[in-house]
Amino acid sequence: MPNAGVPMTQVVMAYLDHLSVERGTARNTLESYARDLRRYADHLARAEVTDFRRVTEAEVAAFGAALREGDDEHPPLAVSSAARALVAVRGLHRFAHLEGITDEDPAREVRPPTAGRRLPKALPVDDVLRLLNMPAAAGKGGERALRDRALLELLYSTGARISEAVGLDLDDVDSGERTVLLDGKGGKQRLVPIGKPALAALDAYLVRARPALVGRGRGSAALFLNARGSRLSRQSAWQVLKTNAERAGISASVSPHTLRHSFATHLLEGGADVRVVQELLGHASVTTTQVYTLVTVNTLREIYAHAHPRALG
Template sequence: MHVLPAAEVVTAYLDHLAVERGTARNTLDSYARDLRRYLRYLEQAGVRDFRRVTESEVTGFGAALREGDEVHPPLAASSAARALVAVRGLHRFAHLDGLTEDDPAREVRPPAPAKRLPKALPVDDVLRLLAMPPAEGERPLRDRALLELLYSTGARISEAVGLDLDDVDREERTVLLDGKGGKQRLVPIGRPAVEALEAYLVRARPVLALRGRGTAALFLNARGTRLSRQSAWQVLKTNAERAGISTGVSPHTLRHSFATHLLEGGADVRVVQELLGHASVTTTQVYTLVTMNTLREVYATAHPRALG
């Protein structure tokens, strides 16, 4: 039986992607780069016939991607996963096309992407951000109330703009949020947020409401209709820039900060889970990694023998 060079299979696979699958040029280029690296790995492993590739070569290649070598630096988990997807596609193509008897990459799974830790702002930055909207004018009063509510409750922006007037109980200082999957949760709201809401509801919302046709929405835009998620995100972004906070701001910035500051203050992770509306405590535990990183930094700089 003649030798089946791996390079021939790679060429045929890339042609198949380009011609029959209509794969985008950028994707083809990245697959070609990854598969060239795979070819070099097989060559160094002494595999000349593509039909002789086993699962151990495929997993070995995955490990090599993460470790790096003399020529290539180690790849991040996301890049290594992309390269393994290309290799899995290559072997699947060869098997389905009858070039190989089996698919050695079938059971090989790309590495799970590393958890991206949520970015929380320091308390001083949050306080500066909340103080940005002036205390006069319809839109500034609305923006101040919106930002205070987001930080005080940990609400998602979509949950905040979805609030109706009846969802806020100013006497009990609670807010009823409609979370993911139609699940509602009642969360407490701090006094500064209640005061900002009072100012908005008394001095700003009635003026904005006159421009619309009547709506129960809590937060209104300049036309007197419900504020959109995009507009609320723009409020957060604009005021963060005005406060000099240019990096690490996302629609969830105040939600992340709410969770992190609660845990740093000693709150139980399951209480924070309830407040955030997470279905699983595992999701909330990502924030404990953030606070642990902070503890490590403080420990490393404060303990006399931390570096010993």
Template sequence: MAEFEEFPEGLGGTLGAYLNHLAVERGTASATLEAYTRDLRRYGTYLADRGVRTLREVSSGVVGEFLATLRTGESGGVALAPASAARTIVAVRGLHRFAFAEGLVDHDPAREVTPPALPRRLPKALPVDDVLRLLERGVATGVRGLRDRALLELLYSSGARISEAVGLDVDDVDTRERTVLLDGKGGGQRRVPVGRPALDTLEAYLVRARPGLVGRTRSVPALFLNARGGRLSRQGGWQILKSAAERAGVDTAVSPHVLRHSFATHLLEGGADVRVVQELLGHASVATTQVYTRITMRTLREVYATTHPRAQEPKR
């Protein structure tokens, strides 16, 4: 292909064939194809500069050395950020896997080369005041407003994923026990408590709003319904939260996942045990939950540094 005409014919031809495979047979999005073209050109330049003319000449050591240069910029162009370096290795591994599957080479040297581990980002959490403003001022009045308020209160009160919340049926809500039954990842279920404000808004929605949304479709089991009487989608739930944040004047980027992070962080800051939070979130391993303790520890350090007499810098 013309994208790689500067490389030796054997090398450039394989690079082009792989991109064509992604575009025609895999239906890869144009933006992804553009990124892969840049990644593969970088790899092709690295190989060509070392006298490699076909992928048959590439060993696993060569692929590993290329990975090592991605963060330094030695393989052509500027150094890559971790996420871009990881994507580049994914593209390179896909190239070698394709060449092996097509019989163009007799081995796959990139099979054992894995993308670099990305630094774990701390989850974002909203301040409690922002969450309260979102819940109290973020929803409109009327039937849909009752539904939206019930959904948002439930998300924050239970720590549910948006897919778990919109997947709830009416029978999953136990108002006497003050719990909801969530269907989590991998088919696992968990019953979690919800607070009185969430239950009150759920009851108001069920009595005053949901019957109007159901319309003639009386048998629909879903708890949260859209305007057509069907189950509310994940995208619909996300849009409800986004609109609520705009209406409440919450400037921080808000998503259902941010609300879930806020739930966990506020529990830990209030003194909850990390294993209790693990159960509430439905994490299989406590290690997944412990990322939140890094946030609360940062808060503790800040409080300590500003309040403890012996934590202050001595005055000179």
């Protein structure tokens, strides 16, 4: 090893390249890791650690504490965000050790904080139906209403993430087979079924709205287009969901994943096997999907408490 030391930035760049090229890590995850590792670099700089090989377990643990408590430069993070940042740091040090950059892995014994299991928020079926009908009910009609209705129907019918929906091209939807090809996290594709109401909404949009929209742009192959004929952005699609939820009078907190959570919960309540839902959602592990079973159990418990004459006895 040369005596000049190994700069933090050099190792971080190599690690992010490794995640992108060899692991196929999603862009959003890479951006989050880059932010977390910049914060880690600031922490080490304030501790006057300039050689990455000289990082000790104590410094990694101190960074973990600073994530939760905050410091002079950064506010404290929520448990989930602090855990993600420490995961990024642990991955960085593991990579550096395996690549022979460092002799030891100082982060190996430093554990991320564990957050309490948060239950996904799903809307009742009636609220979902009101939300799906809202673009047409708003009375404005036109290209945007047809597009928004098709987008919302597709999100609920397939359980797609918003980023997956806006990433669709025209040939990703097979109306004959009633399937949609989604590009998930890490570049993993999955084929999911789509229901007849969603297909009908898509057909109305494709026939009566998209031709006018695409004419304003440069012939984009994207399924969902904005007013300029370009691919609809993730932020704009999220705004479509938020705006129509407000118009529908939905008081529950609505997130970009609201229809995805509702899709999973309603499937399980309808008797779907958790592993089938896992495949539909594109979860790598069934453990991630099983959190939705807690939602359905809680619903059953509430119904039991109100309906059974001896439930509260």
